Amino acid sequence: MSAATQDTAIRTGRVTRTLIYLVLILFALFYMLPLYVMLVNSVKPLDEITGGGMMNLPQEFTIEPWLKAWSTAQIGVDPTGLAPYFWNSIKMVVPAVIISTVLGALNGYVLTKWRFKYDTIIFGLMLFACFIPFQIVLIPMARMLGLMGLAGTTWGLALVHIVYGIGFTTLYFRNYYAVFPTELIRAAQIDGAGFFQIFWRILLPSSGPIAVVSVIWQFTNIWNDFLFGASFAGADSQPMTVALNNLVQSSTGVKEYNVHFAGAILAAMPTLLVYIVAGRYFVRGLMAGSVKG
Amino acid sequence: MARTADADFKTRLQNWIPKLVLSPTIAMMAVFVYGFILFSVYLSFTDSRLLPSFGWVGFENYSKLWRLSHWEVSLTNMGIFAALYILICTAIGLTLAIFLDQKIRGEGFLRPIYLYPMALSFIVTGTAWKWFLDPGIGLENIMQSWGWVNFSFDWIKNRDYAIYTIVLAAVWQTSGFVMAMFLAGLRGIDNEILKAAQMDGASNWNLYRRIIIPQLRPAFLSAFVILSHLAIKTFDLVIAMTGGGPGRATELPATFMYSYTFTRNQMGIGAASATIMLMTIAAIMIPYLYSELREKK
Amino acid sequence: MGFLDIDNTTKAYGSVQVLHNVDISVEEGEFLVLVGPSGCGKSTLLNMIAGLEEITSGEIRIKGDVMNGVHPSKRNIAMVFQSYALYPNMTVGKNITFGLEMHGVPKPERDKAMQEVATLLQIEQLLDRKPGQLSGGQRQRVAMGRALVRNPDVFLFDEPLSNLDAKLRVDMRTEIKKLHQKLGTTIVYVTHDQIEAMTLSTRIAVMNGGYVQQLGTPQEIYDSPANIFVATFMGSPAMNVIPAIVRLQSGVPQAEITRHDGSLAHLPFSQANLAAWDGREILLGIRPETITDTDGADRKSANIAPLNNRIVVTEPAGSDTFVSMSLGGKDVIARMRSDAEVRPGQDFDFMVNMEKAVAFDPETEARILP
């Protein structure tokens, strides 16, 4: 898509341009603010924070809180730091993202290219499911996981995320495939390609942009989830957010704010990276389908 | 008299595969979404407290719910929050997208800055926001130390204004995402139309107001769906920033429901509030879905 | 029984019937064109032959085998689409051989077939490119190559030329015709362009409103249109349809028509059976090229009738000059040689070749048969 390079037809004067830059930079500062607070306080000794200057730059720079948050902070009874929980999160997020994206892609493919009676109603029901508040599903979900023998396992947790993410991935892929030429599917049918061959050989190679959107969306949501992670993970599969919460939310202990902030940034690192690295493809992916809503 | 009996096995299989592929999703939706909703609605008519129990009490939970001033506060807050949040996010998102679309140098640098808040959960940023908004250590303190002695920004501590600080933080998180959606929409508009309009003598203002923004309708709709879904699910934000306080001034239906179901051991009332929330969502979403999906057919 | 039989076939979406009892039998090696305005059902019929749409009732048979419910890939057909439908992620070569691969043809054979087709269509140098790098005409060739390589029983073309510019369209038209003559394959071709229909086909099915209006050779369709729809749809400029009254004069039926100034003119019919319509209204159909000046009149015709009328507009078009006038309250176009001396406002003596004239029943719009 050549849109990014095409000339915009709009011309603006010098004063307007200055104003535009000013507004854009002001907003950038606004967006950076919380990250600034977290960053400066994560490299200060604790007494500098409790002593007052929480917004100031550090007088004494230290990397100690980062090391502590990663490898030695007390998360439960063991001073393990966040490191082991990081891998728990990865083990849960990766399959959940992949499966929900693949299922979303298949659903989108069926709902646009293999239309059948009531398919819009089914899609409507899937879309409406995106709006279900997660708090109400906790107890029945626990029961179902128990019945399926998945309680307290990484797969159980991944299943929960797949179930509640599939509405979104289906939405993205459906809107994308809706503008994908149906003639291509027909041509492939005449060529003798079956359902999965068409999907695999024809549709999927062209789905890059929307797959990026779907993966970013799912990755961020699942990585950042706390409620399901806390409720359905087992002792050895608790994700990063639960560990971070355990680090930060001590009700009756001493609060090490600098370690907390360092831990918070560490916990957010993968999602931050995903946004920064894949951000440009994200806008492109949105362009390619989802905003056609 | 279609002679389907003639159809060979592969063809018949091909006819079934799409439905087979869809069926796991349909089954999951049926059980994990709609089954659970029905279960929750059922619970709202029972005497459930700590765990689900099945003693039928009729509408008692609903009548108790409406006697709680606390519930009305959370509904009012939801109204204020959702309206402002959706409005401001859309306005900021659109403005930034239009500005960023003026062949801005450094777009590649600014865009991730606008987008990154979406990547962070409020477990991560909650404390930072709390500090920044705290008059004793945050913005008010800084401004006063810079010489504006009369500068005052204590909304988070003020019962009547605290909900607006929640709006502020929520806008911070998602307006960049909305910007991306609008930017994508803008980039998808045919430039020839813009050139034509300019030849017709339209000013930049008119160009946007009359030509471009009306063409962004799909982006507006997508933004509305995403934003309203986020507004309804807003939960961590409140817990992390105010814990529902000062007093109960920033309680939202989601936090209300959670606290009655899980910390107050009044699952019946929690389920009743959940039912009302779901009905509200349905009242907004069903007409929208209906018009959208029918149009596409 | 033909090579491809469409036997009493209908198509309905719910209660809406889009195709009504279509009956067409195509012989081997025939080039059948389905022509009609958009929405007439021609593409639906093609998709039904291809197996992309279900048949509501009736049968479609290829080589005598009933195709109802048979998967598209099992019908031994190939199709060229309007948008060409080239797979964007595959090279030209892959595009061409994809169908063979799906049918389990081994790679050496696939490559051989690909080379043959590429040579035939002169696209050898394009085989490693992606469709996005091709021009419209090249894509068209690749799409045909993809169809040819399969060596199918029936080729289906769905408006394959409509995305090309005017010149290229004419070139490709010729090329398709050459291919057909060379390979002698059976083709069903959908278009809304009546010139394509006339030039390419061995037979034409003119469709409108879900009905086959007329099925016949191009000449039959042109000279003896079954009804006003066919008469006006086929031919450019369209056949003039003029309200007239049949008057018997000394036993010969004549068409009485109103001239530009309200006076009456009488043109004698060659068809004696119209005597039965004495005194009744009909619609007179006259092709533009059968109204000429004196020099241009068809010498072989036995029935040339003079007609004096005022010229309204003249449109020289190089090879011909189109002259428009008013007859029976309608605008009527005559097609003359370019050297005819005509001026707007001139009262001119036209010659009408009444041998080629047709008459329609104004109520049923069907042609009154001789």
Added chain:
Amino acid sequence: MTIMKSLKMTAAAVALSAGAAQAADVEVLHWWTSGGEAAALNVLKQDLEGQGVGWTDMPVAGGGGEQAMTVLRARVTAGNAPTAVQGLGFDILDWANQGALADLNAVAAQEGWDEVVPDALKAFAKVDGKWVSAPVNVHSTNWVWANKAVLDANGIGVPGTWEEFTAALETLKAAGVTPIAHGGQAWQDATVFDAVAMSVLGPDGYKAAFVDLDEDTLGSDAMKEAFDRMAVIRANVDDNFSGRDWNLATAMVINGEAGFQMMGDWAKGEFLNANKVPGEDFLCFRFPGTQDQVTFNADQFMMFDQGGSVSDEQAKLASAILSPSFQSAFNVVKGSVPARTDVSDADFDACGKQGMKDLAAAAASGNLFGSMAHGHAAPASVKNAVYDVVTAHFNGEYDSETAVQELVDAVSIAK
């Protein structure tokens, strides 16, 4: 391996259908996740490991155990209950009434818990004559913490009555010091209210109002007086109190920005962490008017039924928790006092010694009461209903008159 033991293990394995924890392990759900308290719990873990019992750690912090209780509910619903779960007050009773807890009577009898654990505490550890959980500690909540230097500078002694207390507040205010450091969170407001209500209503009134939920007492003039006193306290709190974490309030006292803080004994850890010495740098005393009473909350470990009988590991865990050595070691770190009254106070500091003495005295004289604010007087629904009213009143939503009516109403809805 004995036949008995293998039978028990089979039973446990069957009960744990999902099998998250090994049969020979204990899985412990708790919210002591950071710093000293987690390290203190590690003592218990090592003790058990020494006896060959593995420890699977399942920490879930947040909201004073609220988050962990949500998780517990999910786990029990899934049929996958942890072996032992940290629990507070009525939560333990609720789970016991669901029939989810194991019977610890055998180990209790063997170790003589009945003699050494105070009755008020037993009310939350024994249900229908059955021990169901092992108490770890007793926190008392009606403490006042004061900066000694600030008090000395303003000529203030330890206030013994409400009047002396208000006088001290006036003095501090006049001297430009924030009189009371407070964090405006519902549970902190309620913690203060607990002490204030005890001082106004007296032990009998406190029990009538918050344990028996007697409408007349809840709606009495004395209750209105309690709310009036809350308003006085509100007037002596800085403007910026809302939403503040309790430890930041404690820091204000430590730094001399504020004179007093009303908070449970866990605040002591903050003072010690800042290298302050009890009695020299800071003072701890009971809220004026409650010198003889102790309102408490106690952390315990509920033992979840693992298939009929109490398992070997559970018995070992329970026994380790109530061992005097663990009780002493843990509570010295935590700031609380041991759950059994026969533990030596040798390792405790001045405030700790004072706390143990107060607890023993209050237990003996019937002045030991469960804290309403911390879920040891009434069930969670009532507790939170009281929170609603106290915090709304404290934030100026309505006056004391209305607050009393709201309290009666809210409690009746929640009952």
